[in-house]
Amino acid sequence: MDAFIRFTNQTQGRDRLFRATQYTCMLLRYLLEPKADKEKVVMKLKKLESSVSTGRKWFRLGNMVHALQATQQSIRATDPVPRLCLTLASLNRVIYFICDTILFVRSVGLASGINKEKWRTWAARHYYYSVLLSLVRDLYEISLQMEQVAHGRAKREKSPSREPLGYSVADEETEWLQSFLLLLFRSLKKHPPLLLDTVKNICDILNPLDQLGICKSNPGIIGLGGLVSSIAGIITVAYPQMKLKTH
């Protein structure tokens, strides 16, 4: 219980739990909607989802300052590609939080002249850019890791090799794909924070892709993606060593 309390004492911890709940409701609604006698449950899930989603907005107020601080930190990264990607991603997040705050002000009724659709599209677009740039950074880091692992293996294989050279040319392409996937798997296994961050970003990008109409999917997939990314976020909050660090 002590660990639970320490976890929920952090705003991000609570927010991730609520986010997981929100997307679980979305997923369950998608799964239960076709069933005939589950209308009441579906209604309750919808109400829970909407009230948790509204309540989470209170968690996001003031997060643009967090994003500004993250921008400051990412400018100091040593490697140029992560530095560029992360700085741009953080800047996009700042703009996303500004749009989100404006939408929030509209939703509590303080400023009724705001065009909700326009600002929602802007918010989705900048969130999309920010997640995309984070993914680019993840792919760059994965490629670095794969290079490292490949070099390590090459060094080890300079010793007398015992690999049979008797495979046909037709198998070479599948062999290449297989060895590429094996290398990818090995590098991600060595670097769990990178794996977690990549999975999180891939799942996070599904929602804006759907909202912006680039790649329409169904609420079930978005719900599942949101749930998985929330769980990944919960792991990074509960175990800070699993957070991907910038060098």
Next chain:
Amino acid sequence: MDAWVRFSAQSQARERLCRAAQYACSLLGHALQKHGASPELQKQIRQLEGHLSLGRKLLRLGNSADALESAKRAVHLSDVVLRFCITVSHLNRALYFACDNVLWAGKSGLAPRVDQEKWAQRSFRYYLFSLIMNLSRDAYEIRLLMEQESSACSRRLKGSGGGVPGGIETGGAGSPGTPGGSLPQVALKLQLQVLLLARVLRGHPPLLLDVVRNACDLFIPLDKLGLWRCGPGIVGFCGLVSSILSILTLICPWLRLKP
């Protein structure tokens, strides 16, 4: 910027900010009503207050566990009175948060058959008990400190050769007053007690903060339960003051009263 990030990273801090905003809205709404502002603006402020209240209920989901954990820790205190007061206060707070969660479920449509009035009254009752326990604990701590202070004072007076008339000795350690106690002497004693109290509170800011905070908080359930209707203005003002003081204890942890 760094300070804000560290502050807002605690979920309690955000909840306190929302609480301060909620009571500020309540106070503002009351002031606007008195000065005859437009009904449109008043409606907006009431709506914002409603949103803040519901948002805070969501932010508080899970606080029962926190209160129970604090009660568990308080059971191990050495002082009997403190142990009793603090444990009972935390238990009542846990029950208050549980009722609050039920109210949230009702308001958000998950459990539409919840009797909002009944559960709201219950939750305020538990809140009132918890505040009374807190104030009892504060009174006990003040009494202990006053006794300490007065015995220290009398030791200093004895040490300096006792060049002060005996009547100045405070009654904190139970010194016998003149039998029958004439009015000026009672008034003098009272004045000395008040001075001692002021001295003790000035020397212990966390205790002073806690007393003021609990006293301000007390008006809220008293008003909501109908025991002492003070009006939305006073409730809003007291709520705002107590929220600001608790934000202060979050920013400066040394101002928090430790058992």
